Structure formats: structure tokens, C-alpha cells
Amino acid sequence: MRGPPAPVIDVDSLIVDFWDRRRWTNVVHGVSFHIFPGETLGMAGESGCGKSTTAYALLGYHRPMSRFNGGAVRFLGRDLLRLPARELQKIRGAEIGFVPQNPATALNPSMPVGHQVMESLEAHGACATRREAEDRCLGLFADMGLPRPKVVAGRYPHQLSGGQQQRVVLAMALACHPTLLVLDEPTTGLDVTTQARILSLLARLRARYGMAMFYVSHNLGVLAQVCNRITVMYAGELIEVASTAELFRNPGHPYTRGLIASLQQVSGFVGTQPLLRGLLRRDALPLGCRFAPRCEYSQPGCFTSPQSLATVGDGHEVACWRWPDIPAGTDPADKGTV
Numbered sequence: 001m002r003g004p005p006a007p008v009i010d011v012d013s014l015i016v017d018f019w020d021r022r023r024w025t026n027v028v029h030g031v032s033f034h035i036f037p038g039e040t041l042g043m044a045g046e047s048g049c050g051k052s053t054t055a056y057a058l059l060g061y062h063r064p065m066s067r068f069n070g071g072a073v074r075f076l077g078r079d080l081l082r083l084p085a086r087e088l089q090k091i092r093g094a095e096i097g098f099v100p101q102n103p104a105t106a107l108n109p110s111m112p113v114g115h116q117v118m119e120s121l122e123a124h125g126a127c128a129t130r131r132e133a134e135d136r137c138l139g140l141f142a143d144m145g146l147p148r149p150k151v152v153a154g155r156y157p158h159q160l161s162g163g164q165q166q167r168v169v170l171a172m173a174l175a176c177h178p179t180l181l182v183l184d185e186p187t188t189g190l191d192v193t194t195q196a197r198i199l200s201l202l203a204r205l206r207a208r209y210g211m212a213m214f215y216v217s218h219n220l221g222v223l224a225q226v227c228n229r230i231t232v233m234y235a236g237e238l239i240e241v242a243s244t245a246e247l248f249r250n251p252g253h254p255y256t257r258g259l260i261a262s263l264q265q266v267s268g269f270v271g272t273q274p275l276l277r278g279l280l281r282r283d284a285l286p287l288g289c290r291f292a293p294r295c296e297y298s299q300p301g302c303f304t305s306p307q308s309l310a311t312v313g314d315g316h317e318v319a320c321w322r323w324p325d326i327p328a329g330t331d332p333a334d335k336g337t338v
């Protein structure tokens, strides 16, 4: 009998720190997850929780003034955190594609976008001739739903709309048929209609190209449209992992419930879960559960007992010791005794 396929990427106890004026400050704290071939894994969480830092780590990259301080990021078995820079360079852009939040940061303002895609193809040895690179570029632009690919190819980034720029960046990221595509809030800067178009394009691309995807967004509603499974991050730690259907049907962690309640409020639905109160404050995290200062259900023990993911169902993990005592719809005032 064959077991499950080997994951494309396997993140194991990842730790990332930033240099903050006089000392190292931890921002990603022991994060582990994996993504199987053809699967789309989402990561949700508030601003500043560490989503982009994790996304960059999937390319073996850490930002200036930061460091990997533990763990491994194994891409097809090779640990990207320990690969020489030259090896990493070959993998990035070819085997792992990246789509940032702001497409302008990924495009060279002084070069027509077609040239940029062709250069990327040539740099990774994906095309033998310029003619082949041009044909591939125009084919990719057509796949991305860009009208009149030849005209678009001759344009500079500032001559394109935000949605068109993001489609060009997607074409560039997919040019070498990557095994893994990392997307960091790729639709956040776009209007709702363009965002919906890009999301349905991504669903089609996944079916067509069959790559694994890691999709970061602060918006759970966006993740629900593209992801098979979702991880929820709070203050640098994963606090829940589940299939998309299970997460929405049966959210276990009070923070996830708050995120879903906020989403329902935006869409006009009046749910029974409490909304999130306060904001994430990294300078005031307790030794125990990091969510405790904001949690409607916290008890004194929560502030001193660190929480880690524990299995609560098939493929469903929650980092909250009280989850069985907080049934959906419970009045937060009724905290009960544990």
C-alpha cells in the first residue's frame, strides 16, 4: 500500500528573529507545516503576526537585520536554510515562484514587461532561443487573461493597471513551471472585482499547472476561496490548522472564531461568536498562551502555560487547552470551570 506523497515543502520548527535597536526579538516562534504536491495551503493572521516573514523563509530568504535562529525549511528534501547562496539562486524563480503584495516591487520600472519575463526565462535556462522565450512569454500572458499579449509585452509597468501588473508578476512567477508558488497577499492592493478575477485565475492555474501553493492573507474569506487547508498564525505561532471546510464548520481556537466572526460581520451576518477585542501587542506577550490578554475565555492558568498545536480531529490541530470547553455559540461570560 502506498503512503501519502512526500511534501513539496516541509517547514520544521522555524524560528526567525529581528534585530530591534539593541537586541534580537523573536517574530516567528517554532512554526511547522508542510504542503503536498498540488495542494494550496493558506496562512491567515493579523498584521505583524509574521506571515510575510514565514513566506520569505519558504524561499530561504530572511530580510535585512533578521536571522534564522532554528528549524529547517526542506524543499523536496533539501534544507533551504543551509543551502549555499548559488544553489538557492537556482531554485528561486525556477522551482519556487514568488508573488509579492505589491507587484510594482517585483517589476523593473525601466524595462518593458515582456523583456522582464523573457529575461527570467533565459536566466533560468528555460528557453534555448530569444524567439522561444518570446513565444513562451506571449503564451503566458494569454494564460493570465491579459488582453492583446503582444501589446502588453511592449508596455512599461507604469502603463499597466494594478491588476494587469499582478498578472504579469504571476506570469513571471509561473514562467519556469515552479513546483511551489508562494503568494504574499497578492490581491490585497486590488479592487474587489479585480481581486475576484485574480482569485478565479489562481484556481484555474492550479488545476492547469498542478503546482503546490502557499497563500498568505490577513483575510480568511480570500483564503476560503483558494485553499485546501488553512493555518492560522498569532504572534509568530500557529494556533490552528485544518482543512478549509473544517475550519469554517468547526473552528476550535477563540482567535480563529474571532476572525470568522469579524468576517461574518463585514458580510452583514450576525453570528454568535465574540468579535476580536484589542490588537496584537508583541511587546506585552505573556509567558503562556500568547492570545490570553485578548481571550474572552482565558483563565489564570492560560497566562502561564504555553500552548502548542494538539490534534483535535482528522487533520485538525488547535493550540488551546480549553477548546473542548468552548462549544460554538457559547456565551463568553459563561466561562465554566475546567
Ligand SMILES: Nc1ncnc2c1ncn2[C@@H]1O[C@H](COP(=O)(O)OP(=O)(O)OP(=O)(O)O)[C@@H](O)[C@H]1O
Pocket: 018, 019, 020, 027, 045, 046, 047, 048, 049, 050, 051, 052, 053, 054, 063, 064, 065, 218, 282
Ligand atoms: N526589518 C525589520 N526590523 C524589525 N522588525 C521587523 C522588520 N520587519 C518586520 N519586523 C517585525 O516582524 C513582525 C512580523 O512582520 P511580518 O512582515 O512578517 O508580518 P505580517 O504578518 O506579514 O504583517 P502584514 O499583514 O502587515 O504584512 C512584525 O512585528 C514586524 O514589526
Ligand code: SF4
Pocket: 253, 254, 255, 289, 290, 291, 292, 293, 295, 296, 297, 298, 299, 302, 307, 319, 320, 321, 322, 323
Ligand atoms: S489557552 Fe486560554 S487564553 Fe489561550 S486561547 Fe485557550 S482559553 Fe484563550
Ligand SMILES: [Mg+2]
Pocket: 051, 052, 053, 184
Ligand atoms: Mg506581510
